[in-house]
Amino acid sequence: MTDKRPDVYIEGIAIDIGWADATRSLTELIFSTTRRAIDDGGKSLDTVDSVVLAAHDMVDGRSLSSMVTGPAAGAYLRDETRYSDDGAAAFAAAVTRIEAGESTRSIVAAWARASEHDVEAVARATFDSFFAGPFGIDELQAAAMRAQAWIRLGGDVAARADAAQRRANAARANPRALKAGGRSPVASYPLKEADMPRFADVAVSLTISAEPSAVRVAGVGQSSEPYWLGDRKLGRLAGLEQAAQRALQEAGFGPAQLDVVEIDGLTLFDEAIGLEAVGMAASGTGLKFLANDPRSNPSGGAAAGYCAPAMGLARIVEAVMQLQGRAGAIQVPRARRALATGSCVVAAQTHTVVVLEAT
C-alpha cells in the first residue's frame, strides 16, 4: 500500500504491575490504569470516541468478560471492540481505526492477572485437544522446545548467565516492574529458573490520536505462523521476522537506527530469539546481544512482570517511556527510535511489531 495514511501518535500512557492486590477488583485496576493514561495524555475523556481492548475470557475468569471490564476502560456509550489477542495486536487494530478516519481518539487497554487464574492450565487448553493436550504441553514447555531447537541450530549459550543477570538487574532498576510477590513457574529443560518470566498482575492503557504529540507510530507489521509446532521452524520466529520487516519498511529505517528494542518473550531465550528475528542480533547471537547491548529490553522484559495477553502493550508503553525520556533509572540516553513486539497464542503463533519515533 503506497497511499499516504494519516500519522498516529501515542499521547497518554499508564502501566500497573503488581501481585494479588486484594484492595482492588479487576475493574478497579483497569479503571485506575485507564484514568492515569487519560490524565497523562492531557486530553479530556469527552474527546475519546473509541475503545479497543485486549483481554481473554479464560484469563479474566468469566465468559464475555468485556461486558464488565469494558466500561471500566471507558467504553460506556462509545464505539468499543475487544480482541482476544495480544495487546500489541489490539494496538495495531486501533491504529487502523484512526488511519481510516473512523475514530479521532482511542483508548487501548490490556490486562491480565496471573494471581487470579491458573496460567499453565489456560495455556494447556490452547493446544489441540487430541494430539497435543494429552501430553500436558503448555506455553512454557513449547518455549523450552524452542530454546532447545535454537541451541541445535547453533545458538550461542556462552553469554546465557550474563544475559539473565543483566535482565534481572534491569527489572530491579525498572521503577514500573513488579517489586514484590509474583510467581516463577517451573522450568523445563533446557530452561533454568533464571530464564523464566515472573508472573504478575498487569494492566496497561494508552491513548492514541492523529493529533501530533511526542511519539509517532512510524510503522506497524503483523504476521502469523502455522498452528502445529511441527510445521514451524521452532528455533526461529519466522512470523516475528516478517512482522518486523514490514514495520521497519513502513518506518523507513533499519534495525541499526533503533535506540531501544522491547521484545515480548515468555523466557530469556524467547527474548534472545526475538532480537534475532527483528534484525538486531545476528542468528545465534541473541543471548550475547541481550547480555551486552543496552538497547535490548532495558525494562527487564518478562522478568519485570509477565501475564498474557497484556504484554505487547506493556512493551509499547515501556518503549514510549524511553522516547519521552521518562523511563527513570533504566532510561536509554537520547532514545529517538524504538521497536516493540507482541506475540500471542498458540506458542507465539501471531506477531505484531510496532516502530515508534520521537517527534
Add this chain to the structure above:
Amino acid sequence: MSHVAIVGVGQTPYRRSHPDKSSRELIWWAAKEALNDAGLGIDAIDVIIAGVAPDALAGEVAVDRTGMMGVGKPFIRVNTGGVTGSSAVFAGASYIKARRAKAVLVFALERMGQATSSQQVFNTIFDPVYEKDFPLTTITMAALRASMLMRLYGYTPRHWAEIAARNAQAARKNPLAHLHNDITPEDVLRSPLLAWPIHRYEACPMSEGACAMVLVDKSMVGKRKPAWIQGAASTSDCYAMGDRIRREGATLVDLLSLSMSAKRAYADAGVTNPVKEIRVAELYSAFSSAEAMAYPALGFCTSADGPRFVEAQATDKSLPVFNPSGGPQGANPVSATAMVRIAEAALQVRQMAGERQVDGVERAVATGQGGATQFSTVCVVGAKPNT
C-alpha cells in the same frame, strides 16, 4: 464515500451440531466458499480477521488458531460476544479503509453444540455475586424485556407469536437455516413456556456453523458483484441491566446502544427515512420480542407504535422485509450470527439470496446484539457505493 465492498460470502449450513467436522474444517468450508464467490485465492488476501466468542461454549480455547490460513498474513481474533461477527467485519473494513489491506478475509465460527449446557455458560456472563444465582440466563433476560415491552407499549403474546411464525416460514426458504418448522402463530402460542411470556417457538435454537466473507477495496471490485458497506457503527452500553431500567431518555427496552449505532451508520449511508429507504432488515433478535424491541431503535417506528407496526407487516407490503433468511430464530450460531446477518443482507443486495431473495433490494441493514444487549452494531449495505 464507500471504500469497502463485500464480494464473497460463504456459509456452512447451520445445524445443532456438526459431529463429522472439526472446527478447522468448518472454518475452511466457509472461507473456501467466500473465496470462490469472490474469485480470489488465499494468496490475494492481505489480512485475516477471526471471530470466536466465549471459548466455554465450544470447550476449545483459541479454536480460531487451529484454522490458520494463509500463514504469514496478519491474523487477529475478535471476541465481542453476540456482536463478534459484525465486529470482525468492521475490523476488516478498517484495515482496508486505512489502506493496510486491499482484500480481507473475515470469518466467524460457533461450536456451541459441544457445550454441555449453553445456558449454564451464558449464566457466567452475569455478575457472580448479584445476578448469577437468580438464575439469570439469556432466556430469562429476554423474558424480562418482553414483559417490560408489554407493560409499557401494549404488546401481547400474539405479537410475539406473529413475528415468530413469520420468521419460521422465512427460514423454510433458507436451506442453510437450522430449523425449517412449518408453524403458525397458534402453534407458537401452544408451544411450551420457557420463561413467561416467551414460548419455545419464539426462541432461537442452539446452532453450529461458520460464516466467512471477503471484503475488498473499491479498486478490486472490477466485475465482481459487490455489496457496498455504506455505513457501519458499534456502540457499547453500561454493564448492569438495572442501571438501564429507569435511565432517563433510554430505558432497558429502548436499546440506546442500537439507536446510537443506527444514527451513525445511517448518517454515513445517507439514510434519512429508514422505513422507505431500507428494503430488507436482517436483525440479530434471538427472540421475537427482541425483534420488536429493535424496530424503534432502528427508526422504523416509534416505541408507542410498535404493536401496530407488527400488525401492519402482514398487510403493508411497502414496509421493509424483516429477516427473510429466518433470522436468528432460524439459526443462531452465536459467534457468527452478527456476521450472518451482514452476509444475508449482502446476498440480498447482490441478488444472490436464492429462494429467499426479496425483489428490488437496493439497500439492507444488518444488526448485531451482544452481552445482554450491551453491545450493538448496525451495518448498512447497498448495491451502489455512497456518492
